Amino acid sequence: MPNEEPRSLAILAQGAQMLAEARSLDDFKVVRDLALTAQQYARKRGLGLEAQNTAGVIAAEAAIREGEVLKRMREGGERATGGNPPAESQNGILHLGELGISAKEASESVALFEQADVVREAAAKSKAGNKPVTLGRLARIARDAKAKARAKPEISGLPATCDLRLGDFREVLADVPDGSVDVVLTDPPYPAEFLPLWGDLGVFARRVLKPNGLLVAMSGQLHMPEVIPLLGASLPYRWTIAYLMPGAAKVVHARKVNTMWKPVLVYGGNGRRLFDVARSETADKTHHGWGQSETGMAEILRLVADPGQTICDPFTGGGTTAVVALAAGCPFVGAEIDKATYEMARRRLTP
Numbered sequence: 001m002p003n004e005e006p007r008s009l010a011i012l013a014q015g016a017q018m019l020a021e022a023r024s025l026d027d028f029k030v031v032r033d034l035a036l037t038a039q040q041y042a043r044k045r046g047l048g049l050e051a052q053n054t055a056g057v058i059a060a061e062a063a064i065r066e067g068e069v070l071k072r073m074r075e076g077g078e079r080a081t082g083g084n085p086p087a088e089s090q091n092g093i094l095h096l097g098e099l100g101i102s103a104k105e106a107s108e109s110v111a112l113f114e115q116a117d118v119v120r121e122a123a124a125k126s127k128a129g130n131k132p133v134t135l136g137r138l139a140r141i142a143r144d145a146k147a148k149a150r151a152k153p154e155i156s157g158l159p160a161t162c163d164l165r166l167g168d169f170r171e172v173l174a175d176v177p178d179g180s181v182d183v184v185l186t187d188p189p190y191p192a193e194f195l196p197l198w199g200d201l202g203v204f205a206r207r208v209l210k211p212n213g214l215l216v217a218m219s220g221q222l223h224m225p226e227v228i229p230l231l232g233a234s235l236p237y238r239w240t241i242a243y244l245m246p247g248a249a250k251v252v253h254a255r256k257v258n259t260m261w262k263p264v265l266v267y268g269g270n271g272r273r274l275f276d277v278a279r280s281e282t283a284d285k286t287h288h289g290w291g292q293s294e295t296g297m298a299e300i301l302r303l304v305a306d307p308g309q310t311i312c313d314p315f316t317g318g319g320t321t322a323v324v325a326l327a328a329g330c331p332f333v334g335a336e337i338d339k340a341t342y343e344m345a346r347r348r349l350t351p
Contacts, residue, residue: 017064020239025073028066029101036135049130056133062111063135064120068111070106104196108139111171116309143343147174157350158252161331162322164349165173166342169314170200170337173208176333181208183216185301185321187292190220190346198227202234205267208312209235212269216294216304218243219263222252228265233268241303243296244279264300298324305330319345 019031039055042048051187101109110121122141126133158164165172184205188197198217205215215235219227228237241264250259266274280296297320305311308330313321316334325332326349336342 019058019065022062022065023067025066028062028069032059032062032066035062035133039134049132053127053133056135056138057127059135060119060123060133063109064112064116066101067106067109067111070101071110071113084286090187102196103193104200105166106130107168107170108135108225111139111142111146115145118142118145130329138227143171144174147171158346159326159349159351161351162326163320163331164322164335164337164342164346165333165335166337167335168337169204171331172335173204173312173314176208176312178207178324179210179314180310181205181213182210182334183214183301183305184312185216185297185304185325186219186313186315187321188315190223192223192226195223195226195230198230199233202231202267204314206234209268212271214266214268214272214304216239216241216300217265217267218300219265221257221259221263222254224263231267237264238268238270239274240265241274241278241300243300244277245281245296267305272304278303291338292320294324298327301325301328301330315339316345319348323347 001248002271018027018034022028022031034128035055039052039059040253042051042055044096119138119142122138123133125131126137147257184201186201188194188201198319201217202215205213209215215231217231231237243264245260245262251257252259264278278296278299280293301311301324305325309330311321311325311330312330313332316322316336319336322332322334322345336345
């Protein structure tokens, strides 16, 4: 393939020209997708790093411009925040699905735009040092930079061993030290629109967990076929705990099933012997519509952690995991994205 790399670089030069001429969201998306395809092709064909990195830089620039447009549209109220669009838009509001953009791509592009200077500097350093320039790595750098620039929310009044933060866990927990958490114990949202978060949860847990730490995540049954590989891409599957719920069976109409239990997926190290049944004494939605009872979360915590171990919940919700962790003598760090729910959880946790 002696002539393949120069030809590839010539094609990428055309891509750079396309980017310079791009004006619309569709234009930026086309250039981004083409550059990522070219980068993957160059990698598979064993072309030099120069071709791969040229494609990576073009993809990053296109994503930054895409993020600029998306943020402007968001601020102008021109689009919704995601989900499945209706057959026709209402009131002129565009949904991400209609734009051909996933919620994950939109979030990534906006983060890249907001930290454009940091991203460009990182890409230039990687290229100069003959290191791969990848969009995924640049997006992580953007989130880390945003987290470091953000002032931590005021936490006066919370116990000294409780660190509860307001915002998207991928941003506000980006500075949690690598290998500092014993157990990530959480109950993420189950609907299909939130499935991309499960992959990000796995990546986050892999980074912050200690070598033998555990990711313990409650899941609904409906989307388990998608959830299991998303988490498994980052951590080895260990087991499933059956969480038994009291009261009347919950009806899952999509499958015509009456269910009285919920799976708790366990990923990570084998250093701890596990029992695989936990029970909740009551159904408690007092603090969050999707919340779990203190008795149920306390029993799960007892199965997976010892007093003194650090617990993290990236989807803190009404704060139940934090309450039972602190009661068990475990330091806690977590995040909640909804401001009203976060403030309610803080009040609950304040002595």
